Amino acid sequence: MRWTMPPHSWDHDAAGSSRAATHVPPLRCRDIWHGDNDAGGAIEGAEEGDEEDEEGDEDGDRDLQSKRPKVRGFGEESPQHSGVNASFFGLESTHFPGSDEHGHFKLSHCPENELDFGLSLFPNDGVNENPGDGNVGDVEISGGENSEDVEIRMDLSDDLLHLIFSFLGQRDLCKAGASCKQWRSASMHEDFWKCLKFENTRISLQNFVDICHRYQNVTYLNLSGVPHAELLVMEAITCLRHLKTLIMGKGQLGEAFFQLLSECPLLTTLTVSDASLGSGIQEVTVNHDGLRELQILKCRALRISVRCSQLQILSLRRTGMAHVSLNCPQLVELDFQSCHKLSDNAIRQAATACPLLASVDMSSCSCVTDETLREIANSCPNLSVLDASNCPNISFESVRLPMLVDLRLLSCEGITSASMAAIAYSRLLEALQLDNCSLLTSVSLDLPHLKNISLVHLRKFAELTLRSPVLSYIKVSRCSVLHRVSITSNALQKLVLQKQESLSSLSLLCNNLIDVDLSDCESLTNAVCEVFSDGGGCPLLRSLILDNCESLSTVELNSSSMVNLSLAGCRSMTLLKLSCPNLQNVNLDGCDHLERASFCPVGLESLNLGICPKLSDLHIEAPKMSLLELKGCGVLSQASINCPRLTSLDASFCRKLMDDSLSQTAEACPLIENLILSSCVSIDLNGLSSLHCLHKLALLDLSYTFLTNLKPVFDSCPQLKILKLSACKYLSDSSLDALYREGALPMLVELDLSYSSIGQTAIEELLSCCTNLVNVNLNGCTNLHQLVCGSDDCSSGDMPVDVCPPDSAPVRSEEISERSDRLLEVLNCTGCPNIKKVIIPSMTTYLRLSKINLNLSTNLKEVDLTCSNLYTLNLSNCSSLEVLKLDCPRLTNLQLLACTMLQDEELESAISRCSALEILNVHSCPKINVLDFSRLRVARNRQTIRYPMYTRNQKTFRPKKNAPSGNKGVQLKKHIDATLGSGNLRDAVRLPPGEDLNEWLAVNSEHPLRHSDGVLHAYYMSNMSAGPKFEYRWADGIQIKKPIEVSAPKYVEYLMDWIEVQLDDESIFPQKLGTPFPQNFREVVKTIFKRLFRVYAHIYHTHFQKIVSLKEEAHLNTCFKHFTLFTWEFKLIDKAELAPLIDLIESIVSVC
Structure with missing residues (x-):
């Protein structure tokens, strides 16, 4: 593509041409979108254009530098336009070198619904009809010292360009055609101008006529919203003999317009919208032998007469006329929707005059009566679609439409249960809509072809009976008194009957039903369970939702196909019995009154019954279940659990769970690894002895129980790794003798004795002899008075080990294993009220100890630690702490919150040997001057002290004042x-x-x-x-x-x-x-x-x-x-x- 800008002036002789030519003006697309709609307006616009051209010629330099440069193009004249007056387009004859004629167009700024430039679409003589000829294209400029060429080359084949332009509209085609000769030729192709879409566009009369003369094969014309569209069509009607579709709108269309339509013999579709038809009391007549479809929408007329022998579709939707006359023997589809001024008699006469009618829409025609429907039924035996919605005078009684397929009777106040007999006569009926029929009380239909039915907002609707082998869609909503539903269908797959508060009886015979949603059906009784069990009529049911069905007290389901079941919010349910071997998901949220439950068998992999606090009797048979949570079932006394793949059982707070239930569970579930029996106060020695069946048991939680003897645990669970005995206040020191004297539980790594009554001696023996322990919890132990770790008394082979100096490298795990077998890493002593002293000297072998927590030990006065691998030390709220000695080269986090007795000097000395310290929390330590950081930095070799330890989003709370004072x-x-x-x-x-x-x-x-x-x-x-x-x-x-x-x-x-x-x-x-x-x-x-x-x-x-x-x-x-x-x-x-x-x-x- 080559686009060359014109020079400041033109020298004809320098260009080598002296021929004079008669100028034939081109078609200007700016006039198409911007021109006026009458000849006078066009001429006036042309005069303005002449003035602009003359002014531009006088000052070429200004034009070249303007943002709107003039671009000159030329083309050949079409024989059909050789006589067009040049002044009509606002152009004067201009002689250009190298061509007989030249068109002229100028860039300009126009509104959105107009083109921003004018373009010569047509050649100016008939010598060369090929649009791609070299004569039609760029302006070649030669000579002139100020000439300047701007070239843009793009190699696109004609076929590719044609394909691209096929996606453009007329306005964009005109813009593209201004680029170069190739694009101009491509944009003028007849294929792009067969459909003229000028809706809501301003176009001058002359330009429209010229387009129609140039492209006489136009088949589609849209002039909706075009000013004076009637005049445009009447002037160019002789060139529109191939027109098939015409769209008009927003204006005045007189009788003359409709009479001239006969000049378009191929016209098949006419659409007129939002227009005024005729004038005064004159009748508007549409008479055309070839018309197939006529739409007169939202128009205003007094009388309309349609005489079209081939017309098949007629729509007069929302048109305000008082009378209509039809002579359309081939009419198949008739639409009178919202024609409020038409009388019942007028509609009757119009419809009965068309014996081939198959579809009639008379919705919102309030005057229509049953008599009209009966007349139409007699005159139009092939009627298959009828829409009589919003017709209050229709009851449909004694109306017989045997061929009816689709019936819409929405908001018909006259429809009652007596109307169903007439509807049932339509044996071919496939779709039925009865929404908002306020007097309808019951529907009972046996229709072999019924597929869809809609019943919405029926205030008095109480019973529904449907029988249809092909019924596939049912919509029932907002029927507040509906209490009985009976459905028989082989095609229905999903049924939704949500919020039917009165529904109490449900009968289904649906062999392919898969999903059922009965949420918030508060009146459903226990009998509904029989419908969804095997043999109840839904053999393929997979999903059932009964949420918030508060009248259900007993739910018994026996289904081999059910996969998902939701009973959330069924607060009245006390008994649940499920025999669904393929059940994978069950939701029991809010079933807080459930007392007995049986899951035998089910395909569940996990189950949480902790939300059922009143559950007392439980039976589970689940071959695939691996996780069972009974936490909070405080009255559960009988539990039969047969889950061979179960690995985790949480029975916390099951206070009434007995030994026999635990024994039976242990025998039936040998793969259990985690067993939580916290607060199971009824479990005794017999129950614990049965744990020998659990060969993979790794975690046992017996916290908050009344155990006095742990021998059954030591004997039955030698492989135990975690043992929790928190708050077991009846355990004595001798209860743990087997741990540190007999080597019981050799694989134990975590022991929790928090809030127990274990004494000082037993604790010291445990820490000294149980070398495999990694985590020890002694929180709240009131009998712990001091924690002084000396040399190992239980292992003669241990030797004292020196502590690494602060600048030494981290101790390798190989070195630790060679020097000691003590594996303790975490020691928690939170809230030990009587502990006063914690000392871990250098000769001890706690080389792996990384975390110590002494928080809330309010009587703790002295802490002396030499731990080479300690990373975290928490002494918060140790309000009596006075002595702090630390030799912990790897300590990074030190918490001293509210250590009110700790002195500045003591802290300075303590952290002097903690070179890796990163976090120091000294909130609420009144004897420590936290503003003086220099001494602390020097003491810790310029380490970073973070005060406070939390940022704004993690700040430690502290009020500005103390209340009260x-x-x-x-x-x-x-x-x-x-x-x-x-x-x-x-x-x-x-x-x-x-x-x-x-x-x-x-x-x-x-x-x-x-x-x-x-x-x-x-x-x-x-x-x-x-x-x-x-x-x-x-x-x-x-x-x-x-x-x-x-x-x-x-x-x-x-x-x-x-x-x-x-x-x-x-x-x-x-x-x-x-x-x-x-x-x-x-x-x-x-x-x-x-x-x-x-x-x-x-x-x-x-x-x-x-x-x-x-x-x-x-x-x-x-x-x-x-x-x-x-x-x-x-x-x-x-x-x-x-x-x-x-x-x-x-x-x-x-x-x-």
Whole structure:
């Protein structure tokens, strides 16, 4: 492609041409889109164009540098246009070298519905008819010292260009044709101008006529929205003899227009929309022998007469005429929708005059009666489609339409149950719509061809009976009194009957039914289960949803095909019996009254029954099940579990589970690896002895039980790796003799003795002799007074090992195995109230010890550690700590939160030999000057001290003030510390004798945060929720008035800021003694504790497993226990708010 810009001026002689030529103006596409619609307007536009051309010729330099440069092209004249007046296009004759004639077009800026330039589409003489001839194309410029060529070359074959242009409309074709000779020739191809789409476009009369003269094979013409479209068609009608489709709209169309249509003998489709037809009382007549389809939409006319012998489709939709006359013997489809002015008689006469009618739409013609329908039925025996929606006078009684296939009777107030007899006469009926028929009470149809039926919003509809072998779709919705449904079909695959509150009886004979949804059908009875069991009529049923069917009390299903079952929200269900061998998913959320359950057999791989707190009798036979959770089934006493592939069983808080149930389960499920029997207080020695069947048992949790003898465990489970005995208060020191004296459980790596009554001697023997232990939990052990690890007394082969110097390399695992076989890595002693001293000297062999947690050991005074591989040490809330000696070259994290007695000098000396320290937390340490970092940096060889340890999004909570202040507040805080140190949390939360309740609440509103802030910040992410049923949103009533959904980190950040504001507000928490508390003080305190509880609920539901893996659960449990006892003592949190953790809370309260 070559595009050459014109020079400033033209020198005819220099170009080598002296011929004079008569200028024949080209067709300008700018005039097509921008010209006026009458000759006068066109001439006026031409005059304006002359002035522009003359002005442009006078100043060539300005034109060349303009943003709208003139581009001159030339072409051959068409014989059909040789006589066109040049002035009509606003052009004067201009002689160009190298060609007889030249067209002229100019770039311009026009509205969106116009082209932005004019283009000569046609050649100017008939010498060469080939559009691709070399005479038609670029302007060649020679001579002139200021001439400048701009060339863009693109090699595209004619076939490819033709294919590309086939996707363009007329406007884009004109733009493309301005580029070069090849594109111009391609854009003028007749194939692109057979369909003229000028809708909503301004086009001048002369240009439209010229186009029609040039392309007389036009078959499609759209002039909808074109001003004076009637005049355009009338002027060019003689050139439109091949026209097949004509679309008009938005204007006035007189009788003359419709008379001239006979000049288009091939016209088959005429569409007129949103137009005024005729004038005054004159009748508009459409008379055309070849017309097949006529659409007159949203038009205005008084009378319309249609006389088209070949017409097959006629639509007068939404046209306002009072009378219509039809003489169309071949008419098949007639549409009178929303013709409100047509009388019943007019519709009747029009329809009955067309005996071949197969489809009639008279919807929203309110005057239509049954008599009209009967006349149409008699005159049109082939009628197969009828839409009589929104016709209130139709009852359809005594109407016989035997050939009817599709019937629509929406919002017909006259349709009743008596109408069904007439509908049943239409044996070929395939589709039926009866929505919003307010008087319809019942439907009973036996139609062999019925496929679809819609029954929506039928206020009095009570019974449905359908029989059709091909019925495939049923829509029933908002039928509030429907109580009986009977369906027989071989094609129906999905049935949805949601929210049918009165539905109580259901009968189905559907051999191919797969999915059924009966959600919120509150009146369904137990008999519905027979429908979905084998032999009930649905042999292929795979999915059944019975959510919130609150009348179901007994659900018994026996189905060999069922895969998915949902019974969520069936709160009245007390008995569940499933015999579905292929069942893979079952949802029992909200079935909190279930008492007996049987799953024999089922194909389930996992099952959670912890949401059924009243379950007392359980039978399970599941060959594929690997995970079973019974956590919280507090009254479960009988359990028969036969799951040969079961690997994990959680029976926490099953307080009534007996030994015989455990023995039977152990025999039937030999592959169990994890067995959790926490709070199973009815399990005794016989039950534990049966565990010898579990050869792969690796984890056994017997926490919160009343065990006194562990011999059955040692004898039955020698392969045990994890043993949890937390809060087993009846265990004596001798209970563990077999561990450290007889070598029982040689593979044990984790032992949890938290909150037990094990004494000092037994603990020391365990740590000394059980060398395979990796993780030991001694949280809350009241009998632990000191932890002094000396040399190994149980292994004569051990030798003292020197501690690595601070700058030494890490100890390799090979070296450790050679020097010692003691594998302890984690030691947790959180909340040990009586421990006073922890010493691990250099001669010990705890070379793998990497983490020690002594948090909340309030009486701990001395810590002396020499541990070469210790990485984390937590001494937070050790308020009595005075002596701290550390020789831990690899220590990176040291927590000293609220160590109120620790001195600056002691800390400086302690960290001097911790060269790898990265995190140091000294919040609430009043004797440590945290602003003076220089001494600490020097002491630690310029290590990094992070203060505070949390960023803004993980900040440790600390109010700006202490509330309340004064001697009374200080005394109360000392009382809290003293009672916490006693080890009895129940005593610690009670109101001291003679003290004011509000003062006590105020002090404790801030004090628990000192112990739990690490918990609140260290373990939260994702959404702020507590299980699938509880989601918490934030609102403070001031800045955020409407609850918003936020992430858990953001919720905690908002909460800490809000609590800080409350504690610092002297109108709520008075700072001066004697100032009364406000009346709403207790409500503010309750809100604080309620929101703090939500954070605990989120942590336990979402992150507890992660906390367990990090060995931090002891600290969390202690903080939450203190929190729970305090809020329970003073009823600060409503019981409904405690629902996410109610089982855990009740166990804490009952044990304490």
